[in-house]
Amino acid sequence: MFPPSPSGEGACEGVTRVIIMHFCDSSLEPVWKKIESGERLSLEEGLCLYNTSDLLGLGRMADFVRQKRHGRRATFVINRQINPTNICLLSCRFCDFASKEGRPDAYVMSEEDLLSRLSPELKEVHIVGALYRKWSFEDYLNIVRAVKRAAPGIQVKAYTAVEVDFFARREGISLRDVLIRLKEAGVVCLPGGGAEVFSERVRKALFPFKIGWSKWSEVHRTAHELGLRSNATLLYGHIETLEERLDHMLKLRSLQDETGGFLSFIPLAFQPGNTGIVKKQASAVDDLKTIAVSRLVLDNFEHIKSYWVTVGEETCSMALRFGADDVDGTILEERIMHAAKAGTPAGMARETLVRLIREAGCLPVERDALYNVETRETAVR
Ligand code: V47
Numbered sequence: 001m002f003p004p005s006p007s008g009e010g011a012c013e014g015v016t017r018v019i020i021m022h023f024c025d026s027s028l029e030p031v032w033k034k035i036e037s038g039e040r041l042s043l044e045e046g047l048c049l050y051n052t053s054d055l056l057g058l059g060r061m062a063d064f065v066r067q068k069r070h071g072r073r074a075t076f077v078i079n080r081q082i083n084p085t086n087i088c089l090l091s092c093r094f095c096d097f098a099s100k101e102g103r104p105d106a107y108v109m110s111e112e113d114l115l116s117r118l119s120p121e122l123k124e125v126h127i128v129g130a131l132y133r134k135w136s137f138e139d140y141l142n143i144v145r146a147v148k149r150a151a152p153g154i155q156v157k158a159y160t161a162v163e164v165d166f167f168a169r170r171e172g173i174s175l176r177d178v179l180i181r182l183k184e185a186g187v188v189c190l191p192g193g194g195a196e197v198f199s200e201r202v203r204k205a206l207f208p209f210k211i212g213w214s215k216w217s218e219v220h221r222t223a224h225e226l227g228l229r230s231n232a233t234l235l236y237g238h239i240e241t242l243e244e245r246l247d248h249m250l251k252l253r254s255l256q257d258e259t260g261g262f263l264s265f266i267p268l269a270f271q272p273g274n275t276g277i278v279k280k281q282a283s284a285v286d287d288l289k290t291i292a293v294s295r296l297v298l299d300n301f302e303h304i305k306s307y308w309v310t311v312g313e314e315t316c317s318m319a320l321r322f323g324a325d326d327v328d329g330t331i332l333e334e335r336i337m338h339a340a341k342a343g344t345p346a347g348m349a350r351e352t353l354v355r356l357i358r359e360a361g362c363l364p365v366e367r368d369a370l371y372n373v374e375t376r377e378t379a380v381r
Contacts, residue, residue: 062323224261273340295323
């Protein structure tokens with residue numbers, strides 16, 4: 001349904017090379033044989049990768065696959081996140097961002113607030129709201145329309161599957177009709193949020209009133225049928241098991257086989273904040289393993305994003321040699337993870353993104369919301 005992306009600068013496609021890998025952990029050898037010959041990995045093989053003590057061996061395999069697709073290129077986007085309100089009908093146990101009407105931290109942005117956040121250099125605006133009872137679907141559409149009116153050149157990535165489902169139920173219309181109207185308003189891509197972990201056990205414990213895999217996948221499948229691209233996330237580092245992480249990835253892999261509409265996969269390291277669910281966020285080793293396993297298991301996802309907001313600048317940079325090929329963008333005003341006391345800045349300068357990409361030995365390339373890079377000259381030398 002969607003055309004394959006061109007291979008990246010320096011990509012090794014078409015070049016026959018013999019790669020000799022040595023592992024400290026011999027259980028990686030049969031998995032490497034499959035990876036080298038382009039065979040698909042199973043859940044058990046994913047577990048073998050997660051459980052290895054040979055972190056660098058795992059990284060080399062993921063880097064091999066990453067370099068085959070993207071060479072040394074690593075992309076970033078000049079973007080901004082906008083969260084028009086934090087007032088949400090849901091009260092998910094893991095979320096410190098959502099608030100209720102009348103609480104001191106509750107806010108609702110006016111159109112003026114929203115538009116004051118736009119600036120000419122932005123390529124992408126990433127809008128994620130909350131389920132606000134007082135706003136109709138038309139109000140949510142007007143946010144997108146206002147951005148497009150004020151800055152027609154900015155691409156809008158907006159509204160997670162959770163919000164799309166909320167709009168459909170509120171208006172009594174189909175998901176398809178919601179998505180058609182979002183597209184008409186100017187949305188080019190759905191963000192990957194709301195996926196959390198597609199485990200019913202975890203859903204019941206942490207977000208029982210939020211949609212699960214069945215509805216989440218229906219929204220994304222329908223979006224892809226309409227030509228809207230989308231992303232997919234995984235929230236890890238709370239109560240989920242490694243099997244549940246892998247099952248999540250395999251579900252996404254099968255949907256991607258069907259539609260080809262996903263652009264990128266983004267593992268989000270859970271920020272514990274005030275939730276009391278866990279004391280500490282996942283370790284840097286777990287972050288790097290999760291990126292590497294995603295790259296190796298999700299063989300049909302073009303892009304694996306290392307999200308600096310949750311893993312920090314250093315791990316984000318290292319992740320580019322563990323399978324990731326993208327670092328998201330400048331973001332400027334991240335609120336969701338920062339409501340949960342993320343220790344990273346709320347935004348990052350272009351120069352910092354370029355530096356962290358270069359430090360990993362990669363070639364920084366600026367992209368747009370749909371991962372288009374204008375020409376080879378867009379590589380930031
Ligand atoms: O679905 C909420 C997560 C997601 C926390 O598509 C948390 O490019 C960590 O969708 N710690 C929303 N994560 C963010 C999102 C996103 C982010 C970056 C890029 C893209 C993309 C999409 O944030 C939610 C939830 O899984 N989240 N609270 C927390 N305390």
